[in-house]
Amino acid sequence: MNGTLWTLVTFDHESPDVHLAVDYVVTVTDAGSPVALSSSTSLRLIVADVDDNSPVFGVDHYEFEVPENEPPGSHVGSVVAVDADDPPFNRVVYELSADALGLFDVDRYSGVIVTATELDREQVTVIILYRMVQKK
Ligand SMILES: [Ca+2]
Numbered sequence: 001m002n003g004t005l006w007t008l009v010t011f012d013h014e015s016p017d018v019h020l021a022v023d024y025v026v027t028v029t030d031a032g033s034p035v036a037l038s039s040s041t042s043l044r045l046i047v048a049d050v051d052d053n054s055p056v057f058g059v060d061h062y063e064f065e066v067p068e069n070e071p072p073g074s075h076v077g078s079v080v081a082v083d084a085d086d087p088p089f090n091r092v093v094y095e096l097s098a099d100a101l102g103l104f105d106v107d108r109y110s111g112v113i114v115t116a117t118e119l120d121r122e123q124v125t126v127i128i129l130y131r132m133v134q135k136k
C-alpha cells in the first residue's frame with residue numbers, strides 16, 4: 001500500500017482564506033499484534049501559484065486629450081492594469097494597437113503613453129492592448 005495523497009477541495013492561491021503552506025503529521029502503523037508499531041513524519045503542503053488570473057485595467061475605457069502641434073515625446077497619459085497572481089504571473093507589458101503606430105508610443109512597463117509625432121488635429125481612436133510577459 002502506498003500513501004498517495006489527493007485533494008478533496010479546489011485550492012485558490014489568491015484566496016485570503018487559503019493558507020499557502022500547511023504542516024501536517026503523517027503516521028504509519030503496521031499490523032503488529034498485540035501491539036502495532038508506528039512512526040510519524042512531518043509533511044508540508046504548499047499551494048503553488050499558477051497563472052489563472054488575467055490582468056485587468058482599472059477602467060473600461062481611457063480617453064486622453066492631446067493638444068495639436070506638440071513635439072514628439074509629449075506626455076499623453078498613462079494606463080494601469082493589475083493582475084491578482086504572484087510574480088512572475090502578474091508581470092504585464094503594455095502594447096498599443098497597430099493603428100497607433102507612428103502616432104503614439106507606450107512604455108511597455110509603465111503604461112505611459114507619449115506622442116510619436118507632431119499631431120495636426122487628427123482624431124485618433126486608440127485601443128490599448130496588453131499581453132503577459134512570458135516566463136523563460
Ligand atoms: Ca496572471
Ligand SMILES: [Ca+2]
Pocket residue numbers: 013014049050051052053084085086089
Ligand atoms: Ca494564481
